[in-house]
Amino acid sequence: MVSTENISCVLAFFFDVFPFCRNTGDDDVSIKVLYCGICHSDLHTIKNEWRNAIYPVVAGHEIAGVVTEVGKNVARFKAGDNVGVGCMVNTCRSCESCEEGSENYCSRIVFTYNSVDRDGTVTYGGYSELVVVSERFVVRFPDGLPLDRGAPLLCAGVTVYAPMKQHGLSEPGKHVGVIGLGGLGHVAVKFAKAFGMKVTVISTSPEKRQEAVERLGADAFVVSTNASDMKSVMGTMHGIINTACASTSMHPYFALLKPKGKMILVGLPEKPLQVSAFALVGGGKTLAGSCMGSITDTQEMMDFAAKHGVAADVELVRADEVNTAMERLAKGDVRYRFVIDIGNTLKTD
Numbered sequence: 001m002v003s004t005e006n007i008s009c010v011l012a013f014f015f016d017v018f019p020f021c022r023n024t025g026d027d028d029v030s031i032k033v034l035y036c037g038i039c040h041s042d043l044h045t046i047k048n049e050w051r052n053a054i055y056p057v058v059a060g061h062e063i064a065g066v067v068t069e070v071g072k073n074v075a076r077f078k079a080g081d082n083v084g085v086g087c088m089v090n091t092c093r094s095c096e097s098c099e100e101g102s103e104n105y106c107s108r109i110v111f112t113y114n115s116v117d118r119d120g121t122v123t124y125g126g127y128s129e130l131v132v133v134s135e136r137f138v139v140r141f142p143d144g145l146p147l148d149r150g151a152p153l154l155c156a157g158v159t160v161y162a163p164m165k166q167h168g169l170s171e172p173g174k175h176v177g178v179i180g181l182g183g184l185g186h187v188a189v190k191f192a193k194a195f196g197m198k199v200t201v202i203s204t205s206p207e208k209r210q211e212a213v214e215r216l217g218a219d220a221f222v223v224s225t226n227a228s229d230m231k232s233v234m235g236t237m238h239g240i241i242n243t244a245c246a247s248t249s250m251h252p253y254f255a256l257l258k259p260k261g262k263m264i265l266v267g268l269p270e271k272p273l274q275v276s277a278f279a280l281v282g283g284g285k286t287l288a289g290s291c292m293g294s295i296t297d298t299q300e301m302m303d304f305a306a307k308h309g310v311a312a313d314v315e316l317v318r319a320d321e322v323n324t325a326m327e328r329l330a331k332g333d334v335r336y337r338f339v340i341d342i343g344n345t346l347k348t349d
């Protein structure tokens, strides 16, 4: 349980006192933050569940805003453009992963917040009025994608879109399961339907059944603790995107995969998962992990979302409501992403 007292997250509104970002460098884009989504990773980090917090943490890596200034080498953006920033703001730019355009797997990746940049400074995220980011980690907001409902796509969206494309789980007619109907899970359902797939939600929350089917367009909904629900979809799925933020036994989930089916882990629970070798080996099944997406994946996903009308279902909150939002997120009480309305509520005069 998280309480307001023990959340060591700060909103960077005392900007004049503490320098949370650099001046605009030659390759940089300065961005006035308008909206920032609240990812469960923000909560894991500020509660130090991953044991890596560098306090004070300014979280936020689902950043949507408008360009205010660009450095002299910046060619792709100009003041006034609508842009987004996701989970990373720097990489080594020369390793094999960087060279092949998989910079999200660079071993020297610099995350948008709670990370040490190449110049030794700590990074601070989008719960802030302003961010300054190297041009190559900035994406364009396509026309028609609203900034508030588009912001969560910059982490949640690409984190599910990229592995679905990579693992052949974007082909019409295939059946994909989505474990966990939260921020990541609900956009996974939307992307899967946009790809023309059959989608089954696998949830711990029976009360989400109606909205999953009627509002989000899922073809089926099963409760993971209900044996007859689980039996009804056993052996039917080509793949599963596992977005659960807490640890469980994986055994019942593997049984839902067809032979040679793939379980893609994107959720990052604090505690280790329990996996039985027999559950994987017998059916020749694959257990894989996936981390965010590349910048190319992110721009492709944003453009796909605009074209197909995919956007997050959001609850907008004011900057001064962020602690309440965090407490509600910890309880699973959100449909389906909190987004902080930074532009209207975090003003300095």
Ligand SMILES: NC(=O)C1=CN([C@@H]2O[C@H](COP(=O)(O)OP(=O)(O)OC[C@H]3O[C@@H](n4cnc5c(N)ncnc54)[C@H](OP(=O)(O)O)[C@@H]3O)[C@@H](O)[C@H]2O)C=CC1
Binding pocket: 038, 039, 040, 041, 042, 044, 155, 156, 159, 179, 180, 181, 182, 183, 184, 185, 202, 203, 204, 205, 208, 243, 244, 245, 246, 247, 248, 265, 266, 267, 268, 269, 290, 291, 292, 293, 329, 332, 336
């Ligand atoms: N790999 C990556 O690159 C990324 C990883 N993440 C990680 O993904 C996870 C999900 O993030 P996000 O979608 O923002 O989180 P949310 O809190 O919005 O959603 C997580 C969902 O997990 C389900 N869940 C909760 N407890 C359990 C449990 N004990 N067993 C099974 N399912 C459970 C719930 O869905 P339901 O009620 O339907 O069961 C819940 O809504 C987090 O761990 C986050 O850190 C996030 C972004 C990128």
Ligand SMILES: O=C/C=C/c1ccc(O)c(O)c1
Binding pocket: 039, 041, 042, 050, 087, 155, 291, 292
């Ligand atoms: O919300 C996105 C978090 C991604 C992430 C992936 C891997 C890792 O080690 C992290 O600290 C964060």
Ligand SMILES: [Zn+2]
Binding pocket: 039, 040, 041, 042, 061, 087, 155, 156
């Ligand atoms: Zn995230």
Ligand SMILES: [Zn+2]
Binding pocket: 091, 092, 093, 094, 095, 096, 097, 098, 099, 103, 106, 107, 108
């Ligand atoms: Zn690299």
